[in-house]
Amino acid sequence: MGQIKLNQVSKSFGDVQVIPPLDLTIEDGEFTVFVGPSGCGKSTLLRLIAGLEDITSGHIDIDGTDATHVPPAKRGLAMVFQSYALYPHMSVRKNIAFPMKMAGLPADEQNRRIEAAAKALNLTDYLDRRPGQLSGGQRQRVAIGRAIVREPSAFLFDEPLSNLDAALRVGMRLEISELHKRLATTMIYVTHDQVEAMTMADKIVVLRAGYIEQVGTPLELYYKPRNEFVAGFIGSPKMNLIKGAEAEARGAPTIGIRPEHFDVSTTEGAWEGTIGVAEHLGSDTFLHIHGVAGCDAMTVRVDGELPVKHGDRIFLTPQADKLHRFDSQGLRVE
Amino acid sequence: MGQIKLNQVSKSFGDVQVIPPLDLTIEDGEFTVFVGPSGCGKSTLLRLIAGLEDITSGHIDIDGTDATHVPPAKRGLAMVFQSYALYPHMSVRKNIAFPMKMAGLPADEQNRRIEAAAKALNLTDYLDRRPGQLSGGQRQRVAIGRAIVREPSAFLFDEPLSNLDAALRVGMRLEISELHKRLATTMIYVTHDQVEAMTMADKIVVLRAGYIEQVGTPLELYYKPRNEFVAGFIGSPKMNLIKGAEAEARGAPTIGIRPEHFDVSTTEGAWEGTIGVAEHLGSDTFLHIHGVAGCDAMTVRVDGELPVKHGDRIFLTPQADKLHRFDSQGLRVE
Amino acid sequence: MATQHSRSAARLMMAPAVVLLLGWMLIPLTMTLYFSFKKYLPMRGGDLGWVGFDNYVRFVTSSAFWPSVMTTLIIVGGVLAITVCLGIVLAILLNQPMWGQGFVRILVIAPFFVMPTVSALVWKNMFMDPNYGLFAYLWEFFGATPVQWMSQASLTSITIIVSWQWLPFATLILLTAIQSLDREQLDAAEMDGAPASKRFAYITLPHLGRAITVVILIQTIFLLSIFAEIFVTTGGAFGTKTLTYLIFQRVLESQNIGLGSAGGVYAIILANIVAIFLMRIVGKNLDA
Amino acid sequence: MARAVTKQRKIVNTAIAWGIGFLIFFPILWTILTSFKTEAQAIADPPIFLGFDWTLANYEAVLERSNYGRFLWNSIIIAGGSTVLGILIAVPAAWSMAFVPGKRTKDILLWMLSTKMLPAVGVLYPIYLLCIQFGVLDSKIALVIILMLINLPIIVWMLYTYFREIPGEILEAARMDGAGLREEVLYVLTPMAIPGIASTLLLNFILAWNEAFWTLNLTAAKAAPLTAFIASYSSPEGLFYAKLSAASTMAIAPILILGWFSQKQLVSGLTFGAVK
Amino acid sequence: ETITIATVNNGDMIRMQGYTDKFTEETGHEVEWVTLEENVLRQRVTTDISTKGGSFDIMTIGMYETPIWGANGWLVPLDDLSEDYDADDILPAMAGGLSHEGTLYAAPFYGESSMIMYRTDLMEKAGMEMPKDPTWEFIREAAAAMTDRENDINGICLRGKAGWGEGGALITAMSNSFGARWFDEDWNAQFDTEAWANTINFYKDLMDESGPAGYASNGFNENLSMFQQGKCGMWIDATVAASFVTNGEDSTVADKVGFALAPDTGLGKRSNWLWAWALAIPAGTQKEDAAKEFIEWATSKDYIELVAENEGWANVPPGARKSLYENPEYQKVPFAQMTLDSILSADPENSTVDPTPYVGVQFAAIPEFAGIATDVSQEFSAAYAGQQTVEEALEKAQALTNDAMEAAGYR
């Protein structure tokens, strides 16, 4: 159980409308990711759902009943905050127990759930520490533990991994994904990292300045971005956008081609350029190429090692079936 | 000019030896990256070179002369700090001018260098702002500008990008690489992000607990990691390590195989497993596979989209020529 | 940040402050110790020779000694209790959204700027005077017999006056502390089902712990030596004689420097017992 | 700011806060009001709040009787001098403690604080004798030094807590940039700590201004500050509430006004490391 | 030359400050005033003189300090004042109290005793008549009769405030009339005597019956205000108060005040004290001559006339000079005669019924007295306020006095 439905929900802070009226349905058990640039209203939207902010107009249904005026604690949702928001003066055990204590659960039930959560999250050895004595990843897990024990109908995550370093982020990402698989509870997850969005989501909601730009599965967004904004936002490195003659030649004012969709050669190809920086990762080679007509800096990704270096000339051929075409408004043209 | 040579340099904080005696030579013009897990002593080593900490024993030569007891300002090195360490009460211009002011350079020379640095770093429009009014990337550039104008014989960077978000990090990484190409000055760069190390370095120094595990070019480390530690540290996702019968069958107690070096099939292959989490990025698919003998969690990377999902059975065949073999001490066996 | 060079520079830069304070502590302290072993009566010829521990014995065995220690502790404790409790309430209040917050803050901070002498005079004469004080009118207005503040509720009166002076200090520090509370923690507690009262008890109050210790430490240092408030209001009568005041009487009213100095040494000991106790807590809090 | 606060709630908050603020401020307000009354109105029954004949007679009487300007000037010099001197001595010390902490740093800091616990009355005699010895009785310089010493621990502590918030990396950057110790403190540390230093200045100025024991006991005519000024009004023959109020108002007005104008700095800095 | 004068902040002294310019005009000497409240002043000048601080060239001190300090050689003897000054004109009681072994050490600026001030109208209303020399019994009866709680009129207002110069002065002077004394000839405290118990009990009963609320913290100022506002039927206090209560500007009862000698109990001693605020020169000052000039100026007949000229005879500093009371102009002042009579009836050398080893009416002129008496009066005030019984207060007083005397080496 955990279907969430926003009907014409809008939010203004004073005179500033941060979220224009918006409709969105999140299905039960779905992993939905809100993604978008900083300040686009992701957190606000999440907090509206949580009940931490009052909505200015519209209404929110949770599991089919109107929850617009239900206080946060009563909505059956659990939230994991960017700063973790652990209670610094309580031990890990007390942190996790807190929502249950507030709900007045019997002590043995509390302990049972704490043990279960700690086991699932690998926290058993740390139950008596204070948050200050934990590493970032451990804190993040405590925050999740605190959310899990409430057995909520949906989890809300606000950029839960943004304070972790790259390696940990990958690990925690997997843990959350696995948690979702195991619990099959609705999860709404806010991030501005498109990799997280792509790897975790069942459904991605791309936001810009409070507007929903596109809703779809990760691969839908990858293959069929509705506009240049989504195209640029999804995929890493970013899609190359080419304007001008080369684009017109391919039937649109702007064409887009992802870095991984080129055939690369040192001898011949459709376009010619000079390598600025060549990044050799072993598994891949990223080339940053200058001098291609219609595009100042073209990024190209080649699998494995390509022995080229700064200053070399290089030839590129875009794979025709992987081209994206956009009209002058930036909207996708099929 | 900027050759730096450490001879039996060691460092202890009180009774704790953080850096055991260590030799290292950094050649003039080289881009050297110190990489290693948190707390391994990267910053300490950099600070010893900078002169911000006294070395406990050994000596440091810079350009052939002993600099062990030379104060930091006199070593001719410039440092860029993780927190940028900009002077918040000075405008960008003043920040950049500060080292020249301290050196007593004439005003017109100062201005000339400031203009040049600002132009190179795209800061011209921001010269009169305070650091507080700049974005993270701009601040980073100011910090670099402040280092450049001193025309040092070497630059020291301590995790300069770790406070930036993913997209900016990629951009700044490129800028620093380009800067190095342009100035051809010695640079020593500390990071714990192996991608940065791989993409930027001429030479990588892998540290663990103060010891140098391996020194080499990025691709040397990728293709021939000297031990399991380096093998695990370099490359993303991490190399899979397999022990037991499957490893013995291939001639070593432990074998390593990078995620990108598998042939994957849904029907047949050397090893069989179940997909835990499948991450579909469009450009790649990452599979986290359980149940393979000798390895709890195997990570596999497939180019492009592979339409598999959680719970599917999958078959893997390691590419024989890409195998790494390690003995029981974890050292590489050829 | 610790090269040999910077460490020696640090020692050098710390020297003036340390040497000055050491002098400020040792010179008077030595002189006080010296006097405390003497029969020293300026009115009767000054130095009348060594008397060993006589002054110390006399000072503690005097009937005024223990009551004065009690009085000191009651005033300090009372003021601390009032300022911290009211300070928390006020800090929470001031942290609420309202109009004219800055203005209210100006009002609340004002007592802190008032000289102790002036505030004691104002309170004693214009508020607590049983005949002309505003309180007397107020009590009469409600048909009650005016309280004779300075005589019948003397300790309470002094505690009120001193609390009024120190309330702004406590409020301001606690307000700053409350404002530093991570908003997300309160949000999290709200999501976790804690009503406002429990959010206060479980989140806000523990968060204020550190600030409260600091308030207590700083105020105790100042409160242990309050003098003007007592001098002006009761002159030590009606059980308001603190240790400080008792010493004052011995030194200046009785002109018995030896005895007063012995008292001074006791006061230093008492202050340091309190201080060590407090600093243990704060010292721990300082690194945390 | 969680939910939008309802208007009613805000009105209630405002009313309560203004009410309490008014109550706390009332003694001062009442003193100021009384200073404009005649003596008879000052003790009138029932008390008169605003409907009295405003008069400046009390101020005239007070001004005629004593040289207010001199007391004020002495207060400014003594409080200002001791604070500035204290800061000059405390900045290097706080720098050392904050940026080159040793094993003893915390102990030294707490020891410094403990010197504040020396009961002044207990050492009045020794200090008085010392002042005579050095011929600085009734001189501003003696008070400047003594008040500086009294407040020094507080100044050091406050500065220490501010300095600790300044990332050491910035000072290291300055060092790398070729700044010596002097430049480091002068060009980098001090400007960065301006808000903290301002707040320290203010707080200690107030404390020094209000210090009443030493300023009263070590001065006669030349160096007497406002604390001595008020000591001549505390109980003359008869209850001259109005004149007392006028004198009180004059004694606290300068610092009150200063405090109000700078309360932002004062408040923002008043943490003593209690807030992180 | 510039001389620094420490002085108390009472009306006469403040008035003198106003005439400083005249002095400067006449002599060319500048004057710096340090005006302090009585308690602060005492603390300040005592510290200064006992450490030879030399902050002041002239100190305003009282009858208590002068003989002690004079004996210590801390004051410049005033035995060589000019002819014009006419030192013999000083009232003998005053000169005696301000001398040590016959040498004058401080010149009285004004002198006072204490007497009864009462409301003639209320006395009449109560149907009683105030004799010139009433007894305490009469006072108690009259007070009860005048008391009208409804109209906020208290039969009698007396000092109860702690402090040897406040309530301490009243109760000591009062105890003299009850036959009590502070010390016997061997310096033993006498608070265990019946005479003291009678004194305190009588005082407390009287005040509880007819005194104002909170009398335990009332001092001179509080009583003055109450009397001026018509809230007191009688008030026994300093003779100088007479000019304030009869001054129509401040007093609502100026024309309804009568005066009488302080009461007695028939044992031969009345309960009036003797005090003078006097100017003295600390030994060691560099400006002795200028200081003397000032003292001569300030305590001279001319100064009295100067004030009389400008402010009227009622406001001149009283109680110091015989000639003032011989002046026909001053004799017109209603309280002049009673003040003189009161002063004349106080004898510091012989103030108690039983013999004592000390000099002083409301104090004992020994250095320890101030400290002891402050403590003792605090115990008494606590008893007045009902915080302890009279017996307890006396017991404590007895103990602490003996204690202190022992510490000081008398016993």
Ligand SMILES: Nc1ncnc2c1ncn2[C@@H]1O[C@H](COP(=O)(O)OP(=O)(O)OP(=O)(O)O)[C@@H](O)[C@H]1O
């Ligand atoms: N309490 C508030 N009052 C006024 N404006 C606010 C408030 N909270 C957020 N905003 C504004 O609303 C917009 C959306 O903010 P929000 O925090 O939802 O962005 P976000 O998408 O979460 O950004 P980020 O990725 O940086 O967290 C921003 O422009 C922000 O300035």
Ligand SMILES: Nc1ncnc2c1ncn2[C@@H]1O[C@H](COP(=O)(O)OP(=O)(O)OP(=O)(O)O)[C@@H](O)[C@H]1O
């Ligand atoms: N001033 C110091 N006093 C004592 N120990 C220190 C000090 N500075 C660093 N250390 C210790 O030295 C070791 C190496 O620290 P260092 O900062 O060099 O690690 P690092 O590799 O830079 O780590 P990170 O990636 O987290 O920055 C750590 O164990 C650290 O605790």
Ligand SMILES: [Mg+2]
């Ligand atoms: Mg956000």
Ligand SMILES: [Mg+2]
């Ligand atoms: Mg580091």
